[in-house]
Amino acid sequence: MTISRSEYKKMADKASPGTTYGKNLFFAFLVGGAICVLGQALVNFYMRSGMDIKEARAWVSITLIGLSALLTALKVYDNIAKFAGAGTLVPITGFANSIVAPAMEFKSEGYVVGIGGKMFVIAGPVLVYSTSAAILYGLIVWFFHLY
Amino acid sequence: MPTRIGKYTLELNKKPVILGYAAVVGKKEGEGPLGEYFDQCHNDTKLGESTWEKAESRLQNEAVLLALNKAGLKNTDIDCIFAGDLLNQCISSTFGLRGLNIPFLGQYGACSTMAQTLAIASVFTESGAAENTVAVTSSHFCSAERQFRFPLEYGGQRTPTAQWTATAAGAMVIGSPEKKQEGQITVEALSFGRITDLGIKDAANMGAAMAPSAAQTLTDYFHDTGDSPADYDVILTGDLGQVGSNLLQQILMKDSIDISAVHNDCGLMIYDRKKQDVHAGGSGCGCSAAVLCSYIMRQMLEGKLHKVLFLGTGALMSPTSSQQGESIPGVAHLVYLKA
Numbered sequence: 001m002t003i004s005r006s007e008y009k010k011m012a013d014k015a016s017p018g019t020t021y022g023k024n025l026f027f028a029f030l031v032g033g034a035i036c037v038l039g040q041a042l043v044n045f046y047m048r049s050g051m052d053i054k055e056a057r058a059w060v061s062i063t064l065i066g067l068s069a070l071l072t073a074l075k076v077y078d079n080i081a082k083f084a085g086a087g088t089l090v091p092i093t094g095f096a097n098s099i100v101a102p103a104m105e106f107k108s109e110g111y112v113v114g115i116g117g118k119m120f121v122i123a124g125p126v127l128v129y130s131t132s133a134a135i136l137y138g139l140i141v142w143f144f145h146l147y
Numbered sequence: 148m149p150t151r152i153g154k155y156t157l158e159l160n161k162k163p164v165i166l167g168y169a170a171v172v173g174k175k176e177g178e179g180p181l182g183e184y185f186d187q188c189h190n191d192t193k194l195g196e197s198t199w200e201k202a203e204s205r206l207q208n209e210a211v212l213l214a215l216n217k218a219g220l221k222n223t224d225i226d227c228i229f230a231g232d233l234l235n236q237c238i239s240s241t242f243g244l245r246g247l248n249i250p251f252l253g254q255y256g257a258c259s260t261m262a263q264t265l266a267i268a269s270v271f272t273e274s275g276a277a278e279n280t281v282a283v284t285s286s287h288f289c290s291a292e293r294q295f296r297f298p299l300e301y302g303g304q305r306t307p308t309a310q311w312t313a314t315a316a317g318a319m320v321i322g323s324p325e326k327k328q329e330g331q332i333t334v335e336a337l338s339f340g341r342i343t344d345l346g347i348k349d350a351a352n353m354g355a356a357m358a359p360s361a362a363q364t365l366t367d368y369f370h371d372t373g374d375s376p377a378d379y380d381v382i383l384t385g386d387l388g389q390v391g392s393n394l395l396q397q398i399l400m401k402d403s404i405d406i407s408a409v410h411n412d413c414g415l416m417i418y419d420r421k422k423q424d425v426h427a428g429g430s431g432c433g434c435s436a437a438v439l440c441s442y443i444m445r446q447m448l449e450g451k452l453h454k455v456l457f458l459g460t461g462a463l464m465s466p467t468s469s470q471q472g473e474s475i476p477g478v479a480h481l482v483y484l485k486a
Binding site for chain 1: 199298299301302308347352359363390394
């Protein structure tokens with residue numbers, strides 16, 4: 001076999017079809033946008049029910065998380081996400097899915113090491129680095145008296 | 148005893164025979180183009196079990212029992228069983244076969260396991276170390292996903308080069324040639340592959356990672372035997388899929404070996420890529436095992452195929468090696484079957 005690593009890399013790159021960005025962007029925009037519209041509709045709904053904007057927003061997050069968890073449990077969420085990509089991944093619904101999916105999957109290993117141990121296997125890094133970023137941001141604000 | 152031809156090929160002189168074979172698959176595979184050839188298709192991919200691992204174990208157990216039944220043999224007639232799968236510590240094999248009471252040798256060759264177990268079982272029978280042997284392997288989409296990738300319900304997107312792990316098991320009973328009847332299939336020769344790594348790191352492009360190993364083993368075999376692709380009815384690779392199959396043909400063409408007229412790939416045969424959303428094709432130990440132990444065997448017994456080079460291809464990485472940034476080593480083992 002007379003082929004070098006660099007030669008094969010070029011050959012493999014050429015033979016491997018790339019992601020269809022146009023289609024993915026379109027569906028991500030469509031579904032991600034739809035989730036945001038739903039969020040806004042929920043804000044309006046909760047405010048009309050007498051909540052202030054802060055309270056209404058908290059309830060919107062709770063509702064979207066609940067809905068995402070429900071759709072994950074009903075085995076529907078991943079089928080939407082297959083087309084929507086970042087459209088379902090980026091909103092808070094994606095975060096909820098990333099916690100519920102491993103909780104369901106690893107139930108077979110028990111409630112402690114299975115659900116408890118594996119629930120944050122995907123969301124864990126997000127939590128670690130978002131919390132770290134928040135601390136860093138807080139320190140900058142505090143040191144430079146930006147508040 | 149086998150005779151070594153060249154550096155890598157073993158010619159079997161007594162020529163062990165395939166006494167029985169069986170393939171058991173899941174729903175998606177049953178709905179694929181080869182559905183009618185499988186011995187059993189389970190519409191419930193969990194097979195009524197409580198876990199995916201137990202379901203995969205059952206696939207393997209059923210495949211062995213069906214193959215034994217077809218061979219007209221009992222578990223006590225088997226001297227040794229060679230089995231493997233993709234799960235850590237090969238638990239599908241050990242748990243699936245623990246009740247059979249047959250001397251067991253676990254094998255790990257990733258998706259090349261069918262070719263590996265079949266080759267070793269044939270050498271055992273050829274050498275007289277065993278009279279009857281069994282080679283079996285399995286994979287299950289759901290047990291593989293949770294070990295190698297993401298939870299099933301996680302909303303991720305698969306890349307176009309990704310392949311779909313087949314929910315399938317295939318088993319073969321190999322016996323001594325004295326039991327040969329008219330129309331049986333014999334194991335003529337084999338080549339154990341060398342580990343080949345041309346630096347592919349993308350675990351979602353295993354076809355590209357494995358293609359060089361398939362090219363290496365085929366080149367070795369043709370060099371050792373002096374044969375050419377035209378001497379065979381089909382060169383059947385395990386699970387290179389669309390990307391890997393294309394790359395294999397390109398690599399071999401660089402050495403002026405043209406297999407395009409006789410090449411096919413189990414990963415391209417087991418699913419309808421246009422309708423079944425499997426991206427680059429099927430993969431997993433069970434993919435090549437189920438295609439070989441059903442459609443290919445039937446074609447050979449019906450006289451439509453005579454000389455088959457079966458080339459199981461395996462990607463020898465683990466989630467740990469991929470996370471540590473290692474490239475993916477591949478291996479391919481070749482078995483020459485003749486009807």
